[in-house]
Amino acid sequence: MAAERDIDDLPRNAANYTALTPLWFLERAALAHPARASLVHGALRYTWADTYRRCRRLASALARRSVGHGSTVAVIAPNIPAIYEAHFGVPMAGAVVNCVNIRLNAPTVAFLLEHSSAEVVMVDQDFFSLAEDSLRIIADQKKGSFKKPLVIVIGDHTCDPSALQDALRTGAIEYEKFLETGDPEFAWKPPQDEWKSIALGYTSGTTSSPKGVVLHHRGAYLMSLSGALVWKMNDGAVYLWTLPMFHCNGWCYTWTLAAICGTSICLRQVTAKAIFSAIANQGVTHFCGAPVVLNTLINAPPADTILPLPDDERARLQARQGIRYVGLEGLDVVDPKSMAPVPADGSTLGEIVMRGNAVMKGYLKNPKANAEAFENGWFHSGDLGVRHPDGYIEVKDRAKDIIISGGENISSLEVEKAVYLHPAVLEASVVARADEQWGESPCAFVTLKDGVDGSDEAAMAANVIKFCRERLPGYWVPKSVVFGPLPKTATGKIKKHELRAKAKELGPVRKSRM
Amino acid sequence: MAAERDIDDLPRNAANYTALTPLWFLERAALAHPARASLVHGALRYTWADTYRRCRRLASALARRSVGHGSTVAVIAPNIPAIYEAHFGVPMAGAVVNCVNIRLNAPTVAFLLEHSSAEVVMVDQDFFSLAEDSLRIIADQKKGSFKKPLVIVIGDHTCDPSALQDALRTGAIEYEKFLETGDPEFAWKPPQDEWKSIALGYTSGTTSSPKGVVLHHRGAYLMSLSGALVWKMNDGAVYLWTLPMFHCNGWCYTWTLAAICGTSICLRQVTAKAIFSAIANQGVTHFCGAPVVLNTLINAPPADTILPLPDDERARLQARQGIRYVGLEGLDVVDPKSMAPVPADGSTLGEIVMRGNAVMKGYLKNPKANAEAFENGWFHSGDLGVRHPDGYIEVKDRAKDIIISGGENISSLEVEKAVYLHPAVLEASVVARADEQWGESPCAFVTLKDGVDGSDEAAMAANVIKFCRERLPGYWVPKSVVFGPLPKTATGKIKKHELRAKAKELGPVRKSRM
Known part of the structure; x- marks a missing residue:
């Protein structure tokens, strides 16, 4: 049709x-607010002009060592400036940034570095031995064919300087020295193809090998802009990094903060005191409250804590996970x-x-997992949920966490909600335990609050059950x-697979004699 | 390279x-805030649930009449709910929305409707005769080959009902009746290709035929999200429509407001009183202050006006046009x-x-203009400017507005700035006038403020010159x-080409006898 050609036939x-x-x-950001703080870490303060120059130095230094398109750079670090800089400097060189969970053990990190073919490992001084142990494992496996990645060790002025000195004695290059080999005016190029x-990040691999999630x-x-919009992170927001940047690239807030020319307050360790101090003294406007973080705040000693708590109805509504994000075009609950x-x-x-542009590109080198995850043209979350009459969605459980008792489904999350209401309970997790009569029944793992007398465990258990x-x-x-205590992942998720293993060790619940 | 294939070879x-x-x-928006006000127009108030249903009705009603891919729907209306609805309903049917400047005359509107091959014309009741006159001009030109578009007339409860009745007697269908022929649950489809x-919008065509600017x-x-971010239009913002929606689709705020589930306050006519009333009574958080709008406010009678004015330094900095928008990847000043x-x-x-994704797709049916506009892979704005040492850009003039006096460039904008500072001046525009001695010299057209005695024009002119x-x-x-008075376009831009014509009529400035 002529009209269609006319109105649509204008090429890119x-x-x-x-x-x-x-x-x-x-x-x-460097143009709009060159003098505004980009990153604050202890006594260290960088401006957006600094950060742009440092990131270009990093990109340039990598490019000079032939790290670029097709290369992966691993970063093993808590929330310090260098991991933020890697989010820009690495892709400015054309490479992919892979931030590694710092609570993983050496064999798992070895698996990741090998799977991602990391050519460079940037590692915080206090995690240097983790990196070295991991590389040694790979070297032992691969023998002669092992090409050791370039190891860059990041010093931190808030830590013991001797750890940095120890690392440097092994021949690793120091991050600041590495930056000096790069050009602060480096003419980086954006990708030809969006x-x-x-970035690459690994799943925690609770039930199988970790999967490498690739982001384009x-x-x-789109996630960066959506995040700013949905969370009202306006120009100049001050963001406190309670969320690890290695966790899904800090939900893309790493990049959001540049979009809004905001300020990142780094936080090497998440403690209630550090959080309250940052809120009180650094003008923090936003931070992410994962359950573990909120729990830290709520259960902090009174001297640290002044927080309004939501009332019950508000809490009930806020417990629902809601509707799709701007930038995610499809969200549904289906058979x-x-x-x-x-x-x-x-x-x-x-x-x-x-479905939508916020969904990952796919799992690295894992066609089987991709076929499953994207079956029927939707991303399958593995979460079970319900749709409320107003269209809001509520997560009820992970598909694998559902408890089947007497043929009926029990949501472990719903049971946990009840246990959490008990005034003595700090944390709780509920998993299936074998049950002679019902096949499975709920088993609650509970951590009591400080100051609660839990010495009579049988009495306390009966009290919780009642x-x-x-x-x-x-x-x-x-x-x-x-x-x-409950076993947890680096992001504070309770490791239910470990609790399931414990429940298995307990053996089946005997038939009731009544 | 194997690594590159691995990390990038994950298909869409x-x-x-x-x-x-x-x-x-x-x-x-309809899911997140079904009961929140989407549009307020006088006594009329729609919620986001209403708006979604009405837009789906519009899309469905159009689709039932075979209006879809390749079709253009023209809208001739001030800022009333129907023009907002057209921004969604028309593309939901797959068609392109073309909002027409309501201050154009019939021959120009005829040119637009013919050039865009409009299949449907939605027209506000008070602009019905403009639409009819325009269609008659096309009919006269095309004779037998003319296929009259479907004309839909939009009633407005804030206007004289007789105009609507007159229009309906011609056989036009009423907008609400048309909506009733559509399905409020219409399963609209997003475009296959972004x-x-x-949308299509026309340039004012001051120096040649209007050009049809196509948006994808x-x-x-991207413009919708960028606009929200840059202007801090957060969830639930209340936006007052001082900016015509027909002007570049209201800078895409039409769509932004849905992204943030905000509220549009319609404004059929922009007066200081209506603006202050909306700010005072409707919780307006944002509106666009084009120079003509701000001037209306500043020069309103004291009873209407309480506004803090920027101090001089702030005004000087704010006069600069600044840096690139988020969403516009390249902005420069070049030879x-x-x-x-x-x-x-x-x-x-x-x-x-x-350059960037915020730049238009191109001009409709105008390969020559496209070749010029996109020469060398940049969009050429036709604006002349400078770059400041801090990277900020300041517009100095339209390329065609520069005055060349004795071989030297004079920025007409800079001269206007000086004239505007004169306490008696309400508005000013400066163009080139032929000059026997210097080739050209600046000629100022000035409107004086109310209450200024300008009866002795020679004395006042001498005073301004001094x-x-x-x-x-x-x-x-x-x-x-x-x-x-100064001649203006629909968006309040001063029509310099008309002033140039007037300056030409004045003849050249004679050589000074001194």
Whole structure:
């Protein structure tokens, strides 16, 4: 049709089409607010002009060592300036940044570095031996064919200087020295194609080998802008890094902060005192409150803590995970077999699926996992949830965490909610335990609050069970309660697979004699 | 290289790649805030649930009449709800929305409707005769080959109902009746390709035929998010429509407001009283202050006006146009021949050029204009400017507005700035006038403020010239001053081409006898 040709037949050209990438945000921040603080870490303070120059130095120094397109640079560091800089400097050289969870052990880090073919490892001084141990494991496996990555060790003025000195004696190059080999005016180039990869991050691999999740420049750009919009992070916001940057690139807030010319307050260790101090003294406007972080705040000693707590109704509504993010075009709860949406009745369980530009590019070198994750043109989250009549979605459980008792599904999350309401409970996690009568029944693992007398465990367990019975259907009530600290991942998620293993060790719940 | 293949070889699929389009914002707004006000117009108030249903009705009603891909729908209306709805309803049917400047005359509107091959004309009741006159002109030109577009007339409860009745007697269909023929649950489809066109708007065509500027879904999406970010339009912002929606789709704020689930306060006519009333009574958080709007406010009667005015230094800095928008990846001032950036010295003039996704797709059916506009892979703005040492850009003049006196360039804007400082001056515009001695010299057209006695024009002109002499280089000082109202475009831009014609009528400035 002539009209269609006319109105749509205007080709792309260099003036009206640019690959989306968050790297431009940095160039703009340095232009718009060169003197505004970009990063604050202890006594260290960088401006956006500094950060742009440092990131270009990093890109240039990498490029001079032939690190570029197709290369992966691993970063093993807590929330310090260097890991922030890697989010820009590495892709400015054309390479992919892979931030590694610092709480992993050496064999797992070895798996990651090998799987990602890391050519460079940037490592914080206090995690240097983790990196060295990991590389030694790979060297032992690969023998002669092992090419050791370039190791760059990052000093931190807030830490013991002797650890840095020890690392440097092994021949590793110091990060600041490495930056000096780069040109602060380096003419970096944006990607030609916005589908090119910018970052790689690994799943925690609780049940299998960690999977490498790949993010592209387009997705990083769109997530950055969406995050600013949804969380009202306006120009000049001051963001406190309670969230590890190695966790999904800090949900892309690394790049968001450049888009809004905001300030990052680094936080090497997340403590209630450090958080309250930053809020009180550094003008913090935003931080991410993962459950573990909020729990730290709520249960801090009174001298540290002044926080308004939500009332019950508000808490109930806020517990729902809500609707799709701007930038995520599809979000639904479906029957995993038919892919038909479940009714919006607040009770029919289905799998939560999503589609849109915020979804990962795919898993690295894992076609089987990709085929499963993207089956039927949706990303399968593996989360079970319901749709409420108002369209809001609520996560009920991980598909693998559901407890099947007497043929009925029990949401472990719903049981946990009840246990959490008990005044003596600090943290709780509920998993399936084998049950002679019902196949499975809920087993609660509980950490008590400081100051609670839990010496009579049997009495406390009975008390918790009684408490739950007043609030839950009978078959949902935990039949067993185990006290002690809960194993957690680096991001504060409770490792349910370890608790399942413990529940297995306990053996099945015996048939009731009644 | 194997590594490159690995890290980049993950294809797009339906789960991780979606065409960018602002249409999704509306679906989300209706889900997130169904009961929040989307549009307020006089006594009329729509919620986001209403707006989504009405837009789907519009899309469905259009689709039922075979208006879809390749079709253009023209809208001739001031800032009323229907023009807002057209920004979603029309592209939801796959068609392109063309909002027409309501201050154009019938021959020009006829040119637009013919050039865009409009299949539908939605027209506000008070502009019905303009639409009918325009269509009659086309019919006369095309004779038998003319296929009259579907004419939909939009009633407005704030206007005289008889105008609507008159229009309906001609056989036009009423907008609300038309909506009733559409399905409020219409399953609209997003574009397959984000490069597809979403909107068309015409330049004012001051010096040639109007050019049809085409916008694509990708650009509309990115501009919408960028606008929210840059102007801190957060969730629930209340936006007052002082800016015509027909002007560049209201700078994409039409779509931004859906992205942030904000509220549009419609404004059929921009008066100081209406603006202050909306700010005072409707919780307005944002509005666009084009010079003509701000001037309306500043010069309103004291009873209407309480506004803090910027101090001089702030005004000087704010007069600079600044740096690139988020979403515009390139902005520079270059020598138009060599395309080399001018030095950042605040004085060397060059052409302002830009590139990025916020740049138009191109001009409709105008390959010559496209070739010129996109020459060398940059969009050529036709504006002359300078780069300041801090990287900020300041517009000095339209290329065609520069005055060349004795071989020297004079920025007409700089001369205007000086004239504006004169306490008796309400508005001023400076153009070149032929000059026997210098080739050209500045001629100022001036409107005096209410209450100023301008009866002795010669004395007032001498006073303005004296005032300028104290502030400008001698050859920049206007040699002639003409008093009276200034001709303006629909968006409040002064029509300099008309002033140039007037200056031509005045004849050349005679050689000074001194």
